Amino acid sequence: MRSxxxxxxxxxxxxxxxxxxxxxxxxxxxxxGAFDEAHPRLGVAELARRTGLARxxxxxxxxxxxxxxxxxxxxxxTYRLGMRLFELGELVPTRRTLTDAALPLLEDxxxxxxxxxHLAVLDGVEVVYVAILGAGEVDVASxxxxxxxxxxxxxxxAMLAYAPPEVVRRRVEAGLPRLTPRTITTPGALTRELAxxxxxxxxxxxxxxxxxxxxxxxxxxxxxxxxxxxxxxxGRTAAIDPVRYGVAVRAAAVTLGRTLxxxxx
Amino acid sequence: MRSxxxxxxxxxxxxxxxxxxxxxxxxxxxxxGAFDEAHPRLGVAELARRTGLARxxxxxxxxxxxxxxxxxxxxxxTYRLGMRLFELGELVPTRRTLTDAALPLLEDxxxxxxxxxHLAVLDGVEVVYVAILGAGEVDVASxxxxxxxxxxxxxxxAMLAYAPPEVVRRRVEAGLPRLTPRTITTPGALTRELAxxxxxxxxxxxxxxxxxxxxxxxxxxxxxxxxxxxxxxxGRTAAIDPVRYGVAVRAAAVTLGRTLxxxxx
DNA sequence: CCACATCGTCCCGCTCAGTGGAACGCATGT
DNA sequence: ACATGCGTTCCACTGAGCGGGACGATGTGG
Numbered sequence: 290m291r292s293x294x295x296x297x298x299x300x301x302x303x304x305x306x307x308x309x310x311x312x313x314x315x316x317x318x319x320x321x322g323a324f325d326e327a328h329p330r331l332g333v334a335e336l337a338r339r340t341g342l343a344r345x346x347x348x349x350x351x352x353x354x355x356x357x358x359x360x361x362x363x364x365x366x367t368y369r370l371g372m373r374l375f376e377l378g379e380l381v382p383t384r385r386t387l388t389d390a391a392l393p394l395l396e397d398x399x400x401x402x403x404x405x406x407h408l409a410v411l412d413g414v415e416v417v418y419v420a421i422l423g424a425g426e427v428d429v430a431s432x433x434x435x436x437x438x439x440x441x442x443x444x445x446x447a448m449l450a451y452a453p454p455e456v457v458r459r460r461v462e463a464g465l466p467r468l469t470p471r472t473i474t475t476p477g478a479l480t481r482e483l484a485x486x487x488x489x490x491x492x493x494x495x496x497x498x499x500x501x502x503x504x505x506x507x508x509x510x511x512x513x514x515x516x517x518x519x520x521x522x523x524g525r526t527a528a529i530d531p532v533r534y535g536v537a538v539r540a541a542a543v544t545l546g547r548t549l550x551x552x553x554x
Numbered sequence: 555m556r557s558x559x560x561x562x563x564x565x566x567x568x569x570x571x572x573x574x575x576x577x578x579x580x581x582x583x584x585x586x587g588a589f590d591e592a593h594p595r596l597g598v599a600e601l602a603r604r605t606g607l608a609r610x611x612x613x614x615x616x617x618x619x620x621x622x623x624x625x626x627x628x629x630x631x632t633y634r635l636g637m638r639l640f641e642l643g644e645l646v647p648t649r650r651t652l653t654d655a656a657l658p659l660l661e662d663x664x665x666x667x668x669x670x671x672h673l674a675v676l677d678g679v680e681v682v683y684v685a686i687l688g689a690g691e692v693d694v695a696s697x698x699x700x701x702x703x704x705x706x707x708x709x710x711x712a713m714l715a716y717a718p719p720e721v722v723r724r725r726v727e728a729g730l731p732r733l734t735p736r737t738i739t740t741p742g743a744l745t746r747e748l749a750x751x752x753x754x755x756x757x758x759x760x761x762x763x764x765x766x767x768x769x770x771x772x773x774x775x776x777x778x779x780x781x782x783x784x785x786x787x788x789g790r791t792a793a794i795d796p797v798r799y800g801v802a803v804r805a806a807a808v809t810l811g812r813t814l815x816x817x818x819x
Numbered sequence: 820c821c822a823c824a825t826c827g828t829c830c831c832g833c834t835c836a837g838t839g840g841a842a843c844g845c846a847t848g849t
Numbered sequence: 850a851c852a853t854g855c856g857t858t859c860c861a862c863t864g865a866g867c868g869g870g871a872c873g874a875t876g877t878g879g
Contacts, residue, residue, distance in 0.1 A: 312836070313578045313866070314615070318622045321642055329647045333827060343868040348828065350579070350866095357583045366827055370646045372677055375684075377586055378643020379699025381635045382594040388698075392689045400665055412637055419640075422687075425658040433653075434644025577865070578837070598856055608839040613857065615837095631856055 316342060317350055321359065321370065326432070330367040378434075383410060387518055388420050390548045394541045395422050395520070401537060404524035407431060407504070409444040411452060411516065414460040416445040419518070427524055429499045430468070440479055441468045443494035443506030444519035449479075450486035451508045451516040457483065472497045491535045492519075496526060503529040507542035512550050520545070581607060582615055586624065586635065591697070595632040643699075648675060652783055653685050655813045659806045660687050660785070666802060669789035672696060672769070674709040676717060676781065679725040681710040684783070692789055694764045695733070705744055706733045708759035708771030709784035714744075715751035716773045716781040722748065737762045756800045757784075761791060768794040772807035777815050785810070 311319070323331060323339040331339070337347045351368050354360040358373035379385070391408050398406045405423040409416045415436045430437060439445030440460055449457050457479070465474045473479050486492045492506040506521035520542055522534045576584070588596060588604040596604070602612045616633050619625040623638035644650070656673050663671045670688040674681045680701045695702060704710030705725055714722050722744070730739045738744050751757045757771040771786035785807055787799045 312618060314582055314618050314622060317579055317582075318624065324645060326645065326650075329645070329650070334825070344827080345829080345868055345870090346866085353577060353579050357580060359583065370642060372646060372648060372682060374639065375643040375646040375649045376682065376699045376701075377635060378640040378646075379697070380589055380591065380594070381637060381640040381643075383637065384640045385591075385594070389689065392687070396664060396687065399661060417637060417641065422657070422661065424654065432644070434641045436641075599854075609856080610839055610841095610858080611837080 313350075316340065316346070317354060320347065320350055320354065321374070324370050326435075330363050330369050332365070332367045336368070384419055386549070386552070390552065391420065391518075391520070391545050394545055395420060398520075398522060398537060398541055399423050402522050402524075402534060404522045404528065404534070405429065405431075407444055407506075407521040407523055408518060409442075409448075409520070410518045411439060411445070411448040411456070412436070414439055414456065414463050416442050416448070427502055429502050429523060431523075437498060438463075438466055438468070440465050441472045442498045443492050443504035443521045443523070446473075446482060446486060446494070447492035447506040447508040447519040447521070448516045450483040450492065451510065468498050469496055469500050471495060490539060491531075492521075493531055494521075494523075501526055505529060505531055505534040505538050507535075507539045509542045509549070510546045512553070517546070517549060578615075581605065581611070582619060585612065585615055585619065586639070589635050591700075595628050595634050597630070597632045601633070649684055651814070651817070655817065656685065656783075656785070656810050659810055660685060663785075663787060663802060663806055664688050667787050667789075667799060669787045669793065669799070670694065670696075672709055672771075672786040672788055673783060674707075674713075674785070675783045676704060676710070676713040676721070677701070679704055679721065679728050681707050681713070692767055694767050694788060696763075696788075702763060703728075703731055703733070705730050706737045707763045708757050708769035708786045708788070711738075711747060711751060711759070712757035712771040712773040712784040712786070713781045715748040715757065716775065733763050734761055734765050736760060755804060756796075757786075758796060759786075759788075766791055770794060770796055770799040770803050772800075772804045774807045774814070775811045777818070782811070782814060 319340045319342075320336060323336050333344055333347050333351065336342075336351065337344045340347065342350070351360055355362055355368070355371070358371045361369045361371045363369050387408065387410065395406045395408060399422045403423065405421065405427055407418060408420040409418045416439050418431050418433050418435050421431060421433050437445065438460070439449050449460065461476045461479065465472070465476070465479065467474050473482060490507065494504040494506065496503055502523060503526040504521045504523035506519050508516045509518040509520065511517035520538060522529070522538050584605045584607075585601060588601050598609055598612050598616065601616065602609045605612065607615075616625055620627050620633070620636070623636045626634045626636045628634050652673065652675065660671045660673060664687045668688065670686065670692055672683060673685040674683045681704050683696050683698050683700050686696060686698050702710065703725070704714050714725065726741045726744065730737070730741070730744065732739050738747060755772065759769040759771065761768055767788060768791040769786045769788035771784050773781045774783040774785065776782035785803060787794070787803050
């Protein structure tokens with residue numbers, strides 16, 4: 290992942306999307322959104338380029354965001370996302386309730402398997418990773434706070450299988466992008482796979498999101514019977530025993546579901 | 555910690571601080587800041603009360619923030635912090651680099667001790683918890699993304715001991731609030747304690763932040779010899795063996811420091 | 820060594836985005 | 850029945866915010 294500091298400016302601003310009239314807030318949000326994993330530090334000019342705003346506007350907005358601690362001033366006249374964003378992010382209810390309830394279970398799974406443990410939620414047609422343990426074990430695409438298309442991941446398929454059909458339809462309509470040669474890319478195959486998952490209660494990912502990496506996942510069901518999250522054990526394909534890990538993951542998922550239900554969702 | 559959902563509205567808005575002219579951004583930030591651990595969901599009226607804004611203004615701003623996914627609309631006309639905030643928060647560089655490098659070490663510490671493991675940074679005169687493992691073991695005040703005064707915690711004292719003297723001075727000037735009967739509350743005692751920590755390389759917290767809870771902490775030193783973070787093993791006083799855990803924590807802290815240095819901070 | 824590009828910063832006049840008081844309909848509780 | 854709270858909508862006034870343009874510092878290639 291190592292940011293090579295390459296200047297791949299071929300990134301294009303928001304010249305295409307037809308936003309009617311960008312408000313101050315929208316501009317500021319665009320500024321924050323200009324930062325990503327590969328570009329954690331940006332200068333005024335670069336920010337102006339990425340957001341399509343005037344340099345003077347970026348200058349003023351960034352200054353104000355720094356005062357609000359949503360941005361940090363780094364040396365060389367560059368900016369980074371500020372600590373306040375992290376603090377606010379940790380207060381987001383979905384994240385907090387889930388992690389609070391799940392962390393002990395994730396830790397047990399880690400100790401039992403010594404594989405990478407994922408906790409994720411479904412946001413629209415994508416998976417958002419809420420907590421990850423066992424980092425460093427293997428080099429996968431997942432990142433806490435990161436997104437991946439739901440159809441291409443174990444946790445995603447586990448949730449799609451138990452989500453309202455309309456969600457699956459939207460995923461199909463949004464396309465089934467290929468991440469690896471084994472990614473499911475046809476609506477038919479996806480529907481069949483989801484039926485299989487419902488029958489078995491467990492989802493598998495055999496190198497569908499990352500080559501050489503497999504995973505076993507299970508859905509977490511909340512109060513009203515709707516999927517609230519999913520968790521998975523992930524690792525090199527050779528290290529992932531579907532049967533043994535399947536039991537452990539399902540057990541943890543069921544426990545988590547019960548905990549959430551007891552806590553009133 | 556369990557939120558008792560008490561309605562302690564005796565919270566007071568920002569009627570005291572003499573902000574010159576609150577800008578749109580400042581208002582929006584105030585809206586986001588109105589949410590806290592005990593109040594994860596707020597309605598328009600409550601938000602207006604907390605921020606001092608007009609109800610109509612809150613209504614419009616909140617609507618815009620929802621469109622930007624910085625807020626979520628919950629049922630009952632209430633709002634919560636939105637997933638986007640979590641995603642942005644996970645991109646904050648200090649958090650990312652630190653956790654990426656530290657997580658494996660924290661996991662090892664957890665497995666070795668089965669106590670609560672803290673990773674924290676110093677922000678001004680307060681400690682911000684960046685990562686916590688071993689949740690549920692014990693009921694302490696720490697929370698990922700949460701803040702505590704530096705002088706009253708193990709990680710805080712570890713960092714103060716190796717921080718520029720000016721930071722300690724600012725902490726003293728900001729006051730040394732008492733969290734428990736054993737919290738250090740006099741400048742003299744603090745200075746002595748910090749000298750002791752520098753001599754030994756390890757900080758202890760004997761029920762200074764939470765009654766019944768102790769911890770062993772060590773500073774993490776980065777490239778330029780400055781403290782970048784601190785980590786600690788925390789648990790019920792009876793369970794914390796200063797000597798045994800001291801070795802483990804110092805070792806992990808040194809390793810983390812080296813890792814950060816090798817990665818170019 | 821200079822011409823040129825690009826950076827962050829600052830100024831300032833124009834304008835429209837943003838503000839909040841007031842009024843409305845709807846639940847509550849009294 | 851009334852009173853009080855809520856979320857929502859409307860709208861006239863105005864000053865906050867915008868960005869073109871200018872400036873000095875820095876870096877780069879001829």
